[in-house]
Amino acid sequence: MAGRALDERAWTLLIAGIILLGVTYSLLGPVPSPQPPVPVSSVPRLDPAMIPLVTGEEPIDVLFIKSGCPVCHAIPGIQGADGRVGPKLVLGTTGPQRLADPRYRGRARTVRGYIVESVLEPGAYVVSGYPDRTMPGWYGQKLSAEAMGRMAAYLEALAEDS
Ligand code: HEC
Structure with a gap:
C-alpha cells in the first residue's frame, strides 16, 4: 500500500x-x-547576388530568364516573360520612337545602341509612364559583351505586332 x-x-x-x-x-x-510591414509598393527588387553571370553562350530564352528580365518585362517569344513593371520590349517599334523623342538626352544614335544604353545605364532615359530607378543598374557587371549583343539583336527585331 x-x-x-x-x-x-x-x-x-x-x-x-x-x-x-x-x-x-x-x-x-x-x-x-514581429512580421515585417507589408511593402508599400510591390515593385520587385532583384538581388544581384541571385543573378548568375551570363556568358552569352546560353540559348536566347535562357539568357533573358537567367538575367531576370521577364520579372519586369513582357518579351514576345520568351516563354513566361509577361512582366508589367517595365514596358513591353518591342524595340523594333519603340526604339525609333525613343530616339526621336525630344526628351531623349542619351548618347545612342541607333536602336541597337539605345537598347544597350537602356540596359547598362537605365537612368539615361526613363520611358514615360514607368518608374525611374526600378530597372537594376548593375547589369553591366552581370552580362558579358556577347550576352548583351545577342539580347540587343533579339530585342531590336521585335515589333509591336509580334
Ligand atoms: C526590376 C524590374 C526590371 C528588370 C529586372 C529589368 N527591367 Fe528593363 N526596365 C524596367 C523599367 C521600370 C523600365 C522603364 C523605365 C526606364 O526607362 O528606366 C525599363 C526599361 C527597359 C528598356 C527600355 C524600353 C523602351 O521601351 O524604351 C529596355 C530595352 C530594358 N528595360 C531591357 C531590359 C533587359 C534586357 C533586362 C534584363 C537584362 C531588364 N530590362 C530587366 C524594369 C526592369
Missing part, C-alpha cells in the same frame, strides 16, 4: 516537473519576431 502511494507521488512530481520544464522553455524560447 505504502509503495503504491509513493508511486503516485513520484508520478505526480514527474508530471509537475515536465509541465514546469515546458513552461520554462516556452518563456525562454525565442520571441517570435
Whole structure:
C-alpha cells in the first residue's frame, strides 16, 4: 500500500516537473519576431547576388530568364516573360520612337545602341509612364559583351505586332 502511494507521488512530481520544464522553455524560447510591414509598393527588387553571370553562350530564352528580365518585362517569344513593371520590349517599334523623342538626352544614335544604353545605364532615359530607378543598374557587371549583343539583336527585331 505504502509503495503504491509513493508511486503516485513520484508520478505526480514527474508530471509537475515536465509541465514546469515546458513552461520554462516556452518563456525562454525565442520571441517570435514581429512580421515585417507589408511593402508599400510591390515593385520587385532583384538581388544581384541571385543573378548568375551570363556568358552569352546560353540559348536566347535562357539568357533573358537567367538575367531576370521577364520579372519586369513582357518579351514576345520568351516563354513566361509577361512582366508589367517595365514596358513591353518591342524595340523594333519603340526604339525609333525613343530616339526621336525630344526628351531623349542619351548618347545612342541607333536602336541597337539605345537598347544597350537602356540596359547598362537605365537612368539615361526613363520611358514615360514607368518608374525611374526600378530597372537594376548593375547589369553591366552581370552580362558579358556577347550576352548583351545577342539580347540587343533579339530585342531590336521585335515589333509591336509580334
Ligand atoms: C526590376 C524590374 C526590371 C528588370 C529586372 C529589368 N527591367 Fe528593363 N526596365 C524596367 C523599367 C521600370 C523600365 C522603364 C523605365 C526606364 O526607362 O528606366 C525599363 C526599361 C527597359 C528598356 C527600355 C524600353 C523602351 O521601351 O524604351 C529596355 C530595352 C530594358 N528595360 C531591357 C531590359 C533587359 C534586357 C533586362 C534584363 C537584362 C531588364 N530590362 C530587366 C524594369 C526592369
